[in-house]
Every structure is written in C-alpha cells, then in structure tokens.
Amino acid sequence: GAVVSQHPSWVICKSGTSVKIECRSLDFQATTMFWYRQFPKQSLMLMATSNEGSKATYEQGVEKDKFLINHASLTLSTLTVTSAHPEDSSFYICSATRQGGQNTEAFFGQGTRLTVV
Amino acid sequence: AQTVTQSQPEMSVQEAETVTLSCTYDTSESDYYLFWYKQPPSRQMILVIRQEAYKQQNATENRFSVNFQKAAKSFSLKISDSQLGDAAMYFCAYRGAQGGSEKLVFGKGTKLTVNP
Numbered sequence: 193g194a195v196v197s198q199h200p201s202w203v204i205c206k207s208g209t210s211v212k213i214e215c216r217s218l219d220f221q222a223t224t225m226f227w228y229r230q231f232p233k234q235s236l237m238l239m240a241t242s243n244e245g246s247k248a249t250y251e252q253g254v255e256k257d258k259f260l261i262n263h264a265s266l267t268l269s270t271l272t273v274t275s276a277h278p279e280d281s282s283f284y285i286c287s288a289t290r291q292g293g294q295n296t297e298a299f300f301g302q303g304t305r306l307t308v309v
Numbered sequence: 310a311q312t313v314t315q316s317q318p319e320m321s322v323q324e325a326e327t328v329t330l331s332c333t334y335d336t337s338e339s340d341y342y343l344f345w346y347k348q349p350p351s352r353q354m355i356l357v358i359r360q361e362a363y364k365q366q367n368a369t370e371n372r373f374s375v376n377f378q379k380a381a382k383s384f385s386l387k388i389s390d391s392q393l394g395d396a397a398m399y400f401c402a403y404r405g406a407q408g409g410s411e412k413l414v415f416g417k418g419t420k421l422t423v424n425p
Contacts, residue, residue, distance in 0.1 A: 214320050226412060226413070230352075234417070234418075235400060235415045235416065235417045235418050236354075236400070236413075236414075238412055241412055253350050257384075278314060285352075285354065287354070287413070297356060297359065298404075298413055300354035302351070302352070303352050303353070303354065
C-alpha cells in the first residue's frame, strides 16, 4: 500500500518561534495533499488543500499567513506554523491522493503532535 | 456543502458480538464516495472500507460491511465478531467524485469500546 510519512511525530517549541512539519509520499506521486488539525476527542478539521506547484487553498477561518503551506514537489508538502502560540498546540495530520486516474483513497501520515510552551 | 453526521458519540460492544455504527450524509451530487476510517490510540488514520455511490452492492471487507442506502443517504458500518483491537474512534467520510483531488468531509466520530 501507499505510504505517507510525516515528520516530526511530535515537537515542542517555544511561543513565538516557527515550526515546520513535513509530509512525504514515499512510493507515489501526490497531486494533492491535505492538511488537517485535530483537537482532543474531536474530528479532523481540514485546514488547507495543497496542490503541487500552486498556492494552497485555505479553508474559511484558517489564517494563511500563520499556517504557511508549500508543495514544491510531487512528493513533499510542508506546513509551517509561524509565530506559534499555545493555542496552536494540536495534532496535525496530512493526507495525500495519488496522481493520475480516478483514485479514491487518501493516504494519511502518522500525524504530528505540536506543543507550544 | 456536504455534511456528514454520526449521531452516536460512543458505542460499546462485547467481544465476539456485532455492532453497527450509524452515519448519514447530505449532498446534492449524484456521484461520490463514502468511507469509514478507524483511528486507534496511535492516531494513525486507517481506511476500513469504502463504497462507490454508483454501486448498488454493499461493500464488504472481512468482518466489516456497510449498509448503503443511497436514497436515504445512510451509510452504516457493521462490525461482526468484534475484537479487542477494533476499539478505536471511527469516522465516516464523504468525498465527491468530480476529480482526483476532492477533499474528504468527516463526521464527528464514534468512539467504540470493546468489552472482553
């Protein structure tokens, strides 16, 4: 099966600093990657859709200047949380869909637990 | 906009018994996909089963099966012979079929507990 690797699995950072999270498709090319945020005991909330070579599409209410997304290649998308604050502490998950065809399955990374202190 | 509703925040089942998780959705599209994902304590999202809306036959994957009622916009998951490893959060999800990059819309989830 397709593998999506997310790094780091967890990170602790100081308030005011920036943190970068990587999402890689290891054995397929991903046309589109999605970034989600998940609060404890809640569902996944889509933050943005990342398309290779173009600007990300952000969901309503998500600050694009705070959550910078870059999808520079067909196998890598990054999410940078800029000037992080404690309220940004959360679980972030990426997913990727395979390039080409009418693929219906999204493959998920293992998630990143961000704690801002 | 599409919405997915899971009306059971929590469910429990005895080991080896059968449990059904409910899911309803709202859409104006005629072609789409429906999924059930499992999220164990590790928080890795795992695809359990998927259903193409154009298929009348209900999908089945080993102990997991769905009851897809397109007219009623209902998509329930049945877990047979429940095992301790089935304990997890289960999310129902919808995806349009307009292209290859449609986003998933998730329900709020159902926490399944399996009692030994």
